[in-house]
Amino acid sequence: MNTEVKAKYLKDYKKPAYAIESVDLLFELFEEETFVTNTMQIKKTDASVNDLTLDAVNLELLELSLNDLKLQESRYIIEEEKLTVLNVPDAFEIKIKNKIYPQDNTELEGLYKSGDIFCTQNEPEGFRSITPFLDRPDIMSLFTTTILADKKKYPVLLSNGNKIKCHEDFKERHGVTWHDPHPKPSYLFALVAGNLGSISDEFTTIQGNKVALNIYCDLGNEQKCHHAMHSLKASMKWDEEKYGRAYDLDIYNIVAVDSFNMGAMENKGLNIFNSAYVLADTDTATDANFMGIESVIAHEYFHNWTGNRITCRDWFQLTLKEGLTVFRDQCFSADMNSAQVQRIEDVKALRERQFVEDASPTRHPIQPESYISMNNFYTATVYEKGAEVIRMVYTLLGEKNYRQAMDLYFETFDGQAVTTDDFLWAMHECGDFDLELFKRWYKQSGTPRLHVKESFENGTYSILLTQKIPDDVDGKKQKPCYYPLKMGLLDRDGSEILAKTLIISKESETFVFENLKEKPVLSINRDFSVPIIVEYGEAQFAFLMKYDTNSFTQYEATQNFALRTISEIIESSAINDDFVDAYGHLLDLDVDLSYKALLLELPSVSAVMQLQKEIDFDAIYDAQDKLLLHIAQKYKEKLLDIYKQNHLPASASLEAKYIAKRAIKNRALKILSILKNDEVAELAQKQYEESLTMTDRIVALDVLENLHVSYAEVALQDFYNRYKDETLVMNKYFAILASSSRYDVLERVEKLQRDKVYDEKVPNLVRSLVGSFARNHKHFHAKDGSGYKFLADKIIEIDKINPQIASGLCGAFKVCDKMNKHNQDLIKKELSRVISTQGLSKNSFEIIDKILK
Known part of the structure; x- marks a missing residue:
């Protein structure tokens, strides 16, 4: 076990002893190495400090100068992850030249290569692997960046801020200088160099400033960037209208790369994105992909004010x-x-x-x-x-x-x-x-619970609300929370009597409602106004499923009644007819079809397992299947009608009504697939062959994979042949196979790792194959421990390549202490093997150490 790992604590925060007023960076990019020259203007903010200690990882120092004086080795110390310059003056210039190797950087932090593209990811602490720096978010500096590279291989050279100069006075190389007029911490620094395609547009701010908008991608993918551009312009307009925040540079660049640990990064004026959140067309992206792109594009743009202009003092403030x-x-x-x-x-x-x-x-x-x-x-x-x-x-x-x-x-x-x-x-x-x-x-940590007890007497309705706050991870008692709780009261006809927001602040308190003709029906935590678990044994779920006037609590009642029904099936095998009847009522509701599709979705395995003291995945899957089969058998004709009325294979429109039609008909198809008959298999096969959208194809493919082996083999081969050169689509292919209910799923996952499309250095592919299998609870938690051994081996292997992705996979073991003793022992055996691995990263060590404790 790695005993040298040390924790950092919020209580130990100290203000920086130096301010870096400006940073002038020169990057000389070559195929085998990159030279970085970093010139900083620095001032002391604490006169009692004599030495300057900079963060530096794997530093290969070439030159070090202080106020133009080259320093001898006696004036500085290089230690693990630190460069200390001794006896510095109150104000000075320091110049550092070092060498790095982006092409060998598989951790995808700092400066690395994604395919043939140089790019960066510096949040939270990647900048220190590029050049020595006070790499902390409360050091905000003005950055000027010059990039020099081969003119043919890297015609596009990007960094933060505005472009201020082009350097074309070289034969085979060229350069660009960028200046960011807004002080920023080093984690927001960005650089991109490559031979990239792009689309361009512009946006005029509320102040009348024209902003050039560019989205860069691999050559040939330009036509897949238009939805992202539309989303960007909508985000800029929305932020002006809702928050009064206008964009503050002359240019806004987005770059899509395949190898990226996160979804995207909000670097000032140069957002770098996982290509999954930029590239989309109806042939390769689902409706959910389009929605996700819109959301993530907006998220990174909104960071310009909530994250960039105002940033975190330290990482505890994330x-x-x-x-x-x-x-x-x-x-x-x-x-x-x-x-x-x-x-x-x-x-x-x-x-x-x-x-x-x-x-x-x-x-x-x-x-x-x-x-x-x-x-x-x-x-x-x-x-x-x-x-x-x-x-x-x-x-x-x-x-x-x-x-x-x-x-x-x-x-x-x-x-x-x-x-x-x-x-x-x-x-x-x-x-x-x-x-x-x-x-x-x-x-405080953990999810608070709220116990509800109601009473009604002589026209007075009372609810006693009691907070149950979990202990923290160390067993320490935590205190009651303060929050707004939205609620409503309905009469027996389903009409709303009142809607109110209660302020909850005590461990236990009673709220009284007078002059009521009859006992009302309580609709509580409307809109999910507070992230808690409500314990309300007297809740009238069937009534609320039919009549609740709040869309969220109607959905909530459906989920809670389904969870109760599934739990009853696990305990006694009996199916609650009241739930099945109420579910039938939902099938006839005249509501937004996207919303209806959500109402008809039964709770996930994850939702059910949260109710169990000791998780039994086999029992959960069996109960889910039993309930779903009963519903599909009873309402088969209604579900078929819903499917046929809304199945429009020739439509690829992204208008809301067509997205909604696809959502509801695909929900019906998934429910019907539990019948495991040829009629449904043929519907899915036909949908796969005839539909124009990836949304319809991927649902049909998933249904066939779990329903009809021979149909599935034909469709899967067709899908593979059609999309094997589309990495983002192959992520969906791997995820379907790794999530399969078929008995041989682990064997197939192991085989897929050898597929020429799969690349363990690309995080999206790892998440789609290995990550999807780790969420396939039935097979991952197999009694023979094969799933645990497979994932443990992968964590050890991937940790050497990319510790951040490896530690993410460790999260699959978080349910350890809620498993039965047999599975707990198997998990602990594998995790003990992982944590004892020589050279295990602190990323994976931290997660595993907490689970084993």
């Missing part, structure tokens, strides 16, 4: 920019599409990932107190739960006061590196809520 910006992109997507569908999708994602994280040994607050590897804290908790905390602030303040508070935040902290407390101060200045109590959301 949710300051990420939680806020996720909330902003969720609101944008709700405005661009169906608000009710967007809210449900956001909550689904939260529960699938963050609630599971909250119940695991790796749980943490949205503002962690310590970390070993900062890469491990780009989590659903920091992002998605962080967004829910911002949403609660929005609910507490109301739209008008929230906008005033955001204006105050921007005006007060523009150009600064700040904390979550600074943000909450601005919110509190414009709103009335208990700031100290609300801060517990930032400091």
Whole structure:
């Protein structure tokens, strides 16, 4: 076990002893090596400090000068991850030249190559592997960057800010100088060089400034960038209208690359994207892909103000920019599409990932107190739960006061590196809520529960609400939370009596409603106003499924009634006829079809397992299948009618009504597939062959894979032959096969690793094949431990290539302490083997160490 790994703590934060006022960078790019010359103007901010210690990883130093004086080795010390210059003056210039090897960088942090493209990823601590620096977010500097490279191989040379000079006075090489007029931390530095295709447009800001917009990609993919460009312009317009924030440079560049650890990166004026979140057309991208691109494009653009202009003081404040910006992109997507569908999708994602994280040994607050590897804290908790905390602030303040508070935040902290407390101060200045109590959301971990007990007597209805706050990961007691709880009361005809937002602040409190003619039906946590689990044994789910006037709580009632029904099947095999009847009512609802498709979706395995003290995946799958089969048999004709009425194979339109039709008919097809008959198999086969959209093809392919082996083999081979040169589409292919319910799935996954399309150095491919198998609970958690051994081997192997991707795979073992003893022992055996591996990264060590404890 790696005993040298040390944690960093929020309590140890100290202000920097130096300020780097300006940075002048020169990159000389070659095929085998890159030379970086870094000239910095530095001032002391703490006169008691004599030496300058810079962060530096794998430093190959060539030259070091202080105020134009070349330093001898006695004046500096190179240690592991540090360069210390001794006895520096109060103000000085330091010049450093070093050599790096981007072509050998498989970790995809710092400067690396994605195919033939040079690109960077510096958040959180990648810049130190490019050049020595005070690599922390509270060091904000003015950057000027010159890039020199081969003219034919790298005609496009990009960096942050505005282009200020071109250098063409070389025979075979050329250069470009970029200057960013806005101070920024090093994690926002970006560089791209390559032979790239592009599309261009422009946007005029509310101040009348014209901004040149460019999206770069691999040559030949230009036509797949238009949806991203449309999304970018819509984002710029929305941010002006909703937040009064205009763009602040002459140019905005986006570059799509295949090898990228994250979804995208908001580098100032030069966003670098995983190509999955840029490239799309109806032949290769699903409706969900188009929606995802719109959301991520917006997210990175919104960071220009919530992340770049105002950034984090330290990495413990990560949710300051990420939680806020996720909330902003969720609101944008709700405005661009169906608000009710967007809210449900956001909550689904939260529960699938963050609630599971909250119940695991790796749980943490949205503002962690310590970390070993900062890469491990780009989590659903920091992002998605962080967004829910911002949403609660929005609910507490109301739209008008929230906008005033955001204006105050921007005006007060523009150009600064700040904390979550600074943000909450601005919110509190414009709103009335208990700031100290609300801060517990930032400091406490786990998902709170709210127990509901109701009573009705003589026209008075009362609800007793009791908070159940989980202990933290170390077993320490945590305190009650403060939050807004939206609720409503319905009469027996389904009409709304009242809608109200309660303020919850105590461990237990009672709310009373008088002068009622009859006992009302409670609709609680409307719009999912607070990220909690509601314990409400008397909830009238069937009634709420039929009559609730709030779309989210109608969906919630359906999910909760289904969860209760599945749990009953696990315990007694009996199917609740009341749920099945209420489900039939949903089939006849005249509502938005995208919303209806969500209503008809049964809870996921992840949702069911969260209810079990000891997880039994076989029992969960069997119960799900039994309920689904009963529904499909009883409502077969209705489901077939829904399918046939909405199946338009010749339509590839992205208009909302056609997306909705595809959503509902594909939901019906998936439900019908449990019947495992030739009629449904033929529907799926025909859909695969005739439909124009990837949405329809991929659903049909998934259905065939799990329904009809011979049809599936023909369709899969056709799909492979058609798309084998389209990496993004092959991600879908690998994911379908790795998620299959067929008995030989692990054997097929192992074989697919040898496919010429698969490349372990490309994170998207690893996530689609290995990551999808790790989420295939039935086979991953096989009793013989084969799934665990496979993943453990992959973690060891990939950790040597890309520790960030390896540590992400470690997360599949987070459910260890909720498994039966047999599976727990198998998991611990494999994780003990991984953690004892020589040279294991701190990324993987941190996750595994928490699980084993």
